[in-house]
Amino acid sequence: MRFMTERIARDGRALDEQVLLVDSFLNHQIDMELMKQCGSAFAQHFKGKGITRVMTVESSGIAPAAMTALEMGLPLVVFKKKTSRITNGTVYQTVVQSFTKNVRYELTVAKRFLPEGEKILFIDDFLAMGEAAIGAGRIIREAGSEIAGIGIVIEKTFQPGRKRLEAEGYDVFSLARVQSMSADGIAFVEP
Amino acid sequence: MRFMTERIARDGRALDEQVLLVDSFLNHQIDMELMKQCGSAFAQHFKGKGITRVMTVESSGIAPAAMTALEMGLPLVVFKKKTSRITNGTVYQTVVQSFTKNVRYELTVAKRFLPEGEKILFIDDFLAMGEAAIGAGRIIREAGSEIAGIGIVIEKTFQPGRKRLEAEGYDVFSLARVQSMSADGIAFVEP
Numbered sequence: 001m002r003f004m005t006e007r008i009a010r011d012g013r014a015l016d017e018q019v020l021l022v023d024s025f026l027n028h029q030i031d032m033e034l035m036k037q038c039g040s041a042f043a044q045h046f047k048g049k050g051i052t053r054v055m056t057v058e059s060s061g062i063a064p065a066a067m068t069a070l071e072m073g074l075p076l077v078v079f080k081k082k083t084s085r086i087t088n089g090t091v092y093q094t095v096v097q098s099f100t101k102n103v104r105y106e107l108t109v110a111k112r113f114l115p116e117g118e119k120i121l122f123i124d125d126f127l128a129m130g131e132a133a134i135g136a137g138r139i140i141r142e143a144g145s146e147i148a149g150i151g152i153v154i155e156k157t158f159q160p161g162r163k164r165l166e167a168e169g170y171d172v173f174s175l176a177r178v179q180s181m182s183a184d185g186i187a188f189v190e191p
Numbered sequence: 192m193r194f195m196t197e198r199i200a201r202d203g204r205a206l207d208e209q210v211l212l213v214d215s216f217l218n219h220q221i222d223m224e225l226m227k228q229c230g231s232a233f234a235q236h237f238k239g240k241g242i243t244r245v246m247t248v249e250s251s252g253i254a255p256a257a258m259t260a261l262e263m264g265l266p267l268v269v270f271k272k273k274t275s276r277i278t279n280g281t282v283y284q285t286v287v288q289s290f291t292k293n294v295r296y297e298l299t300v301a302k303r304f305l306p307e308g309e310k311i312l313f314i315d316d317f318l319a320m321g322e323a324a325i326g327a328g329r330i331i332r333e334a335g336s337e338i339a340g341i342g343i344v345i346e347k348t349f350q351p352g353r354k355r356l357e358a359e360g361y362d363v364f365s366l367a368r369v370q371s372m373s374a375d376g377i378a379f380v381e382p
Contacts, residue, residue, distance in 0.1 A: 023301065023304075024303075024304070027269075028268065028269060028271070028300075028301055028304060029266055029267070029268045029269075029301075029304040030257065030260070030266070030267040030268070030269065031266065031267075032257055032260045032261035032266075032267055033261070033264075035257065035261075036261065058249070058250035059249035059250035059253060059269070062250060062253045062254060062257075063253060063257050063267075066221065066223055066226065066253075066254050066257055066258075067257075069221070069223045070223035070224070070226075070227065073224075075220055075221070075222065075223075076220070076221040076223055076254075077219065077220045077221070078218075078219060078220075078221065078250070080219070109219075110214065110219055110220075112215075113214075113215070113219060113220040
């Protein structure tokens with residue numbers, strides 16, 4: 001989607017060859033009109049796939065996923081990054097490694113918000129190694145549901161996330177695909 | 192606001208006299224149409240106050256704050272609950288105690304997303320002790336800006352949050368005010 005590529009080109013900043021800073025519009029300061037455009041683009045791409053529920057991971061995935069759920073008229077369910085004392089005992093959990101942040105965390109969702117037979121659209125802000133989506137997929141299969149699509153705001157094509165997700169059979173759609181980053185700038189692949 | 196009181200009466204559950212479970216529509220599974228109503232109600236209440244920026248705390252505040260920012264056509268800035276390695280050194284930080292969850296965390300925001308002279312609308316899902324809003328207020332004052340309003344989705348009137356925030360001079364507006372909770376049900380005060 002041109003709108004996201006253009007925004008990254010204008011306001012994104014390559015901190016190094018791995019880390020793309022988009023905190024002025026996506027994950028710290030958030031441009032909600034842009035998030036609305038993301039929601040419309042995801043809804044448009046995945047319409048007709050029989051999606052019944054939108055899911056994401058706290059907290060940077062929430063804004064784009066929220067606008068997608070609103071646009072599609074579907075419930076949004078947010079995976080928590082740790083066990084809640086309240087939901088404890090009635091949850092699905094799996095360990096996920098974040099290579100970008102070099103931490104491991106437990107992806108957690110209350111079983112009652114992930115019933116059997118659902119077709120999930122999983123939305124996230126970044127796709128790098130694909131760990132979050134793969135972890136979400138494990139939980140969703142365990143629940144007897146399936147990932148019917150994965151919507152990514154920014155994909156780093158120089159990392160193996162897409163390859164890993166496609167190997168699992170997932171339909172991955174990214175709004176912007178970053179091919180490389182350096183002090184000279186950010187290069188994109190057409191989505 | 193009747194819509195929020197009615198939704199809590201229907202789908203909320205008092206876990207004990209302190210903890211109100213609203214995870215089927217507000218903070219785990221999220222009803223985005225309801226969040227849109229919250230955004231409209233906050234925008235309506237605070238219009239004419241010269242608000243320039245909406246702020247909230249990750250992650251449960253994001254959905255209602257996002258809809259408020261969208262409705263008001265303003266940027267949304269999300270306080271992080273810990274130091275990011277990326278923003279480190281260029282941030283405002285303050286320690287906040289969450290009594291509900293019995294943890295302390297650092298409320299963090301990059302200085303460039305909180306310039307001087309801003310009039311902030313601070314949105315949060317719950318008001319209990321008021322610690323998050325008081326912490327946010329400290330940071331916002333330090334930045335040379337001010338809190339021009341506080342919008343709360345659910346206030347627990349049996350805890351001192353409102354009294355503490357009003358003592359700081361803040362204008363607090365809650366969509367639902369819970370007076371007490373027990374196995375018998377949830378009692379409300381009219382907002």
